[in-house]
Amino acid sequence: MSKIDSKIPAGDLETKWTKYKSSVPLVNPSNKRNLEIVVVGSGLAGSSAATSLAELGYKVKVFCFQDSPRRAHSIAAQGGINAAKNYQNDGDSVYRLFYDTIKGGDYRAREANVHRLAEVSSNIIDQAVASGVPFAREYGGLLSNRSFGGTQVQRTFYAAGQTGQQLLLGAYSGLQRQIGLGNVQMFARHEMLEVVNIDGKCRGIIARDLVSGKLERHFGHAVLLCTGGYGNVFYLSTNAMACNVTAAWKAHKKGAYFANPCYTQIHPTCIPVSGDHQSKLTLMSESLRNDGRIWVPKRKEDAEAIRNGKLNPNDLKEEDRDYYLERRYPAFGNLVPRDVASRAAKERCDAGFGVNKTGEAVYLDFAFNMKYKYGKQVATLKHITNPTEAQLTEFGHEVIKEKYGNLFDMYKQITGVNPYENPMMIYPAVHYTMGGLWVDYNLMTTVPGLYALGEANFSDHGANRLGASALMQGLADGYFVIPYTIGAYLANEISVKSISTDHEAFVEAEKNVQSTIEKLFAVKGTKPVDFFHKRLGKIIWDNCGMARNVEGLTKAISEIKALREEFWNDVRVTGEANDFNPELEKAGRVADFIELGELMCKDALERNESCGGHFREDHQTEEGEALRDDENFKNVSAWEFKEIGNWDLHQEELVYENIKIAQRSYK
């Protein structure tokens, strides 16, 4: 085990970033034209990075596996994006956003990175608005804000329930502009399948053209992986179907350390599983917790009657309901962070209070606020002094519709139940991964010239991400961090000419990809790829999900090893290599997920503490809260790949100079 250097610049936290960006080496404009950068992924991080770097004059190539860069999964983010603007005059500041993020991450994130994130958060909103992102506004024409979990200020900017869509399309339009100008070359329907290292530096990638099946070699002085998280290792998650770990995993196997893989976020408010056919889960935005109250019946017999369809939840009296978050966490109530809310839901359902057929659902109920918060407001505006209950519902209905209309429609579409009349049923689901490729302050991985941005890296959210912070981080990395920090590396590369893709390292890398593809076809087994993916997902969900323990994790590791064997002996990949072949794509991704799954469990087993989304049952307080072990685990676990199923552990000490670490409390 060795220590690794995060290259955090010296100096005061408040001035560190400003000073650093004023002193980081620059590349002069004529040299920029000769430097080539490969960007993999076109979500918020990838689009914003590619656009900003192309504007600076670098030659940029962008790759995405979707048919258009506009379809990257950032598009599905619903609720909002945080920024320390303090437009609401409610006491927000850069320091408070920084503090909330570190605390929300259960004191497992890097101070310097998080402070930088908070500093640039305001610029992101300015940039987005200037590029035409239509955020929600008040009648005075100014931007509107709402609250998200784990904070007590209103700092979340939003565009109805489609904030990710609007931000991504904003970044995408900037990218398309650069493509039109000839500064960016776009490769849609291309999947990165290998990184190419030459003399210890990353110098390009091997990509597969998903339409023709042809393998291509692409040189870059630097390569940026903006390829998102690995939540689909669980099979069922709120990620898009094709989200995968492959790019990050190939980089990991070529020398990039993988940090904190066990930190995964289970989001408390998702639509529950409806049956075995389920292919993915749908999130109901955290913003709903502004007005929705979470509850289960107080008595088990009521819960059972509801499950059997004998009792309508609307008929259950107020005093017979257990608003368990408000009860357990009076200071934050329904707006506790995601990990806390998810565990609390699991606790109630495990205790037998679940409200759907499977017993794995709780209510998210808008009736109270619909009537008594918004209904009353509207009634007052209309000068109705004694409104009837029906009037209150009617008035409130309109307000709720304006605020959350598209989410309510989506819920109805999926479940067939009208959420204006019945409380929503929700249950936690895998949503985000805080772990990812280890990066230093410059966002560079342990391979020189290879960077990771956005969800693909590990750096800003510690062991639990706060709501509305993913969009913030993706855009911060792409718009405001990498355009500066990449100079630290590229300033020394100006004399390096483009390396021919006939170089033996490219030939070798392409051969490896080719042989993996041939190997997949050669198995000629009996089971489709999804069969293995589902089984892997179940092993991980049961043993490395919301609660973990030594016995389960140990068992999971051996089960995953066995599954890997079985996959390579019994998978059936149909079709041909030189063709549009979604089954082949899936097969490669699942093979990587299986290897990652083992590392996740290993990481969870080694981390003998609970923190944020990593909850070890053997490390909890008497009240069932996560119990950290700061003496032994105030660090980042960074795993170095040795061979399949074998890793070396390195650690980065986390130093808290500006925040006093304490047990996280939302009571």
Next chain:
Amino acid sequence: MVYYFKTYNHNQYKKLNIMSGNMNINLKVWRQKNGKSQGKLVDYKVENVSPDMSFLEMFDVLNDRLINEGKDEPIAFDHDCREGICGSCSMYINGRPHGPNQGVTTCQLHMRSFKDNDTIVVEPWRSAAFPVIKDLATNRSAFDRIIASGGFISINTGNAQDANNLPIAKDNADDSFAAAACIGCGACVAACKNSSAMLFVSAKVSQLALLPQGAPERATRVLNMVAQMDAEGFGSCTNTGACEAECPKQISLTNIARLNREYYKAQLFSNEG
């Protein structure tokens, strides 16, 4: 025009919700090896379909079966987020883009919208500007090229002014947002007898024309985007309104009126015209 669809939709929807229990579905699916080869409709029977399944999950079940049987390759179709926002999924179901229900994408269509023993015909988007890649997957990169021709605000990263320095009337912001809800799926083109992309183009033109930030490039934007749209081979708009009726994000036809206004104004008064 539109009304036929709306009525049809209404009746069908009513019928649907009374269905419960699992069903058998007869599919006729367009199979085409690649852009060069000829395609044809192939019959498949899918049994024991749960009404809670999404339309695409039914395809997953069918594909798993095709793989197990080993006779036929699984059906290729574009899909990703499966929550109605990425715009990937694009099936032409019983003669309608995204199927019988209004305001939803294929991935948000659930089998409770069909009944036992229904026959469902599934085809790819039909438009010369969207060539078939394989089976139900088409190439929609023409849309990207239209955006690249002008669907942006020319602002570089960094140093934007404070976001609240420029208040925007709520109504304008809301209208801009409503236009920006477009997911670029191409249903408007698929629905149009002329394969016109006017709804798609007008949504982007409107979004930016309604915002003060978009004002400086207003004229060049609309002229360039329309020119690119024509170059891509999309047809003309004859105001049938089929695009609005089938748009999963219910983008309004008003945007096309605004596009026309912007276009004429740009032609008459701008230097580029």
